[in-house]
Amino acid sequence: MEHLFDKLTEYGQENVYPYHMPGHKRRGWGRLPEDMYLRDITEIEGFDNLHQSAGILRELQNHAAVLYGSEESFYLVNGSTSGILSAVSAALPSGGHILMARNSHKAAYHAAYLRNLTVSYLYPPMMEEYDIFDGIRPEQIGEALEMEPDIGAVLIVSPTYEGRISDIRGIAEAVHKKNIPLIVDEAHGAHLGFTNDFAENGCQAGADLVIHSVHKTLPSLTQTALLHVNGSLIDRDLLRRFLHIYQSSSPSYLLMASIDNALQYIEETGRDVFAAFAGNYKKMLSGLRACKHLRFLPLEHGKQDVGKLLISTKMSSISGKQLYDILLKEYCLQLEMAADTYALAMFTVNDAEEGYERMESALLQIDATLTSAGTEEKGISGARLLTDGRICSVGKRFPVETSISHEGQLLSRAWDGRKRYVELWESAGCRAGEFVNLYPPGIPLLVPGERITPQLLAVIRHYLDTGLNIEGLREEKPETTGEGLGQLQAGEEGREKPETMGEGVGKLEAAEERIQGYHVKRKRAWICILDECKPRS
Numbered sequence: 001m002e003h004l005f006d007k008l009t010e011y012g013q014e015n016v017y018p019y020h021m022p023g024h025k026r027r028g029w030g031r032l033p034e035d036m037y038l039r040d041i042t043e044i045e046g047f048d049n050l051h052q053s054a055g056i057l058r059e060l061q062n063h064a065a066v067l068y069g070s071e072e073s074f075y076l077v078n079g080s081t082s083g084i085l086s087a088v089s090a091a092l093p094s095g096g097h098i099l100m101a102r103n104s105h106k107a108a109y110h111a112a113y114l115r116n117l118t119v120s121y122l123y124p125p126m127m128e129e130y131d132i133f134d135g136i137r138p139e140q141i142g143e144a145l146e147m148e149p150d151i152g153a154v155l156i157v158s159p160t161y162e163g164r165i166s167d168i169r170g171i172a173e174a175v176h177k178k179n180i181p182l183i184v185d186e187a188h189g190a191h192l193g194f195t196n197d198f199a200e201n202g203c204q205a206g207a208d209l210v211i212h213s214v215h216k217t218l219p220s221l222t223q224t225a226l227l228h229v230n231g232s233l234i235d236r237d238l239l240r241r242f243l244h245i246y247q248s249s250s251p252s253y254l255l256m257a258s259i260d261n262a263l264q265y266i267e268e269t270g271r272d273v274f275a276a277f278a279g280n281y282k283k284m285l286s287g288l289r290a291c292k293h294l295r296f297l298p299l300e301h302g303k304q305d306v307g308k309l310l311i312s313t314k315m316s317s318i319s320g321k322q323l324y325d326i327l328l329k330e331y332c333l334q335l336e337m338a339a340d341t342y343a344l345a346m347f348t349v350n351d352a353e354e355g356y357e358r359m360e361s362a363l364l365q366i367d368a369t370l371t372s373a374g375t376e377e378k379g380i381s382g383a384r385l386l387t388d389g390r391i392c393s394v395g396k397r398f399p400v401e402t403s404i405s406h407e408g409q410l411l412s413r414a415w416d417g418r419k420r421y422v423e424l425w426e427s428a429g430c431r432a433g434e435f436v437n438l439y440p441p442g443i444p445l446l447v448p449g450e451r452i453t454p455q456l457l458a459v460i461r462h463y464l465d466t467g468l469n470i471e472g473l474r475e476e477k478p479e480t481t482g483e484g485l486g487q488l489q490a491g492e493e494g495r496e497k498p499e500t501m502g503e504g505v506g507k508l509e510a511a512e513e514r515i516q517g518y519h520v521k522r523k524r525a526w527i528c529i530l531d532e533c534k535p536r537s
């Protein structure tokens with residue numbers, strides 16, 4: 001089979017003068033490698049067109065389908081984000097009703113907004129020990145579909161950011177009983193299904209639409225992803241239409257060559273490398289058993305993915321963010337993310353042995369310096385907050401307050417509605433006018449239209465104080481509403497005692513006092529609310 005990178009290389013050596021885009025004319029400028037420009041072309045003779053593929057790009061996509069076991073696969077150059085937008089848009093008519101996991105990536109919410117969808121949320125069960133969401137259970141889906149018979153599609157995330165895997169086979173069965181499609185955001189699972197050490201992938205397990213970020217867990221350039229489609233529940237022409245809408249009209253050939261390259265890697269060396277990857281990872285986990293205070297999410301076949309090292313600091317004297325900072329500043333180890341009670345390191349097939357050794361040795365050393373102080377109640381988890389009082393698990397009905405479905409198309413109406421900014425700390429009781437996300441991982445803490453509770457404010461303040469990154473707040477009160485989202489991140493300076501904010505806050509302050517070295521600070525911030533209620537005075 002002809003590979004894109006080879007074809008681009010050959011073309012670069014030919015004597016063809018480019019009277020076309022891109023403007024660099026395949027000649028480098030500045031400090032970027034010349035080679036990169038030489039291979040960066042547009043839809044010229046012989047190179048096909050991603051939006052209407054019939055040549056090499058069609059062949060490569062067909063090949064991806066064979067590899068993943070799908071009926072049809074599409075290369076994506078705008079990340080899984082474009083795959084999720086297209087999948088949701090094609091699975092439901094405008095104004096339809098979707099059932100989706102509340103821990104979905106923001107792209108799923110954006111799709112619901114763009115298509116005016118009514119949204120019902122599924123709250124995954126909590127893994128209390130680690131403060132994270134677990135996989136969704138098929139019974140949850142079955143029950144939700146019985147309760148809301150007009151639901152037209154289901155979207156879940158598996159593996160989650162932390163590597164929790166749902167029983168996709170069971171879920172697909174429950175969803176297909178209603179003759180509606182299942183979309184699996186498998187952005188973190190492009191490696192699944194290639195060895196027995198990994199769970200099967202969504203296509204093998206019967207999902208209708210599966211989205212993979214090739215760049216997340218395989219050796220590929222950022223933004224590269226795949227969308228797979230199976231069965232007859234999805235209108236393929238509609239799917240193509242949305243891919244056309246949401247993707248660039250000038251798809252990068254370098255990015256597409258990178259997808260081809262990563263898939264070639266799987267075929268030619270992947271199976272051996274995957275076995276070595278799983279072996280190295282297990283060896284490291286087993287070495288880390290010597291830690292007395294730090295704990296690690298264990299591997300569980302089909303439930304916890306290989307490669308996501310979740311380091312829980314819950315039983316130790318430090319927070320997840322402090323651990324993240326120590327690993328970076330003292331050991332030069334850059335983690336994927338920090339949360340309140342854990343930090344997350346990602347391993348993939350491309351990690352060298354050094355990566356495992358350095359992490360294991362650093363964590364053992366750090367653990368030896370820790371105590372068990374502050375183990376009882378450290379911080380408040382965003383995942384638990386989202387779940388508390390809003391559970392849609394087996395046996396419980398959607399609470400009206402939090403089930404957006406009972407309030408019509410509130411997400412899109414709210415996001416487009418009249419809004420104003422109020423001081424964050426005075427906003428309890430109001431409805432959010434913008435998304436507020438903890439980033440990473442980009443799962444909304446607040447969706448437009450959702451009620452802002454004192455507990456949520458306590459969590460946000462705690463996140464800001466611990467230096468986590470919150471999207472969707474403003475440091476200054478904007479003159480006008482409805483502009484783009486701002487970012488706010490608490491610095492280390494400025495110690496100031498917070499004022500009380502009502503319920504839920506006592507717990508937070510107590511926790512803060514126990515965490516040595518944390519500054520206690522109440523930074524001014526502004527939040528966008530729906531213009532329908534007065535802030536608390």
Ligand SMILES: Cc1ncc(COP(=O)(O)O)c(C=O)c1O
Binds near residue numbers: 080
């Ligand atoms: C679960 C999940 N889905 C989708 C995405 C979006 O992926 P991409 O960055 O490839 O657009 C992310 C990104 O972090 C994610 O974590």
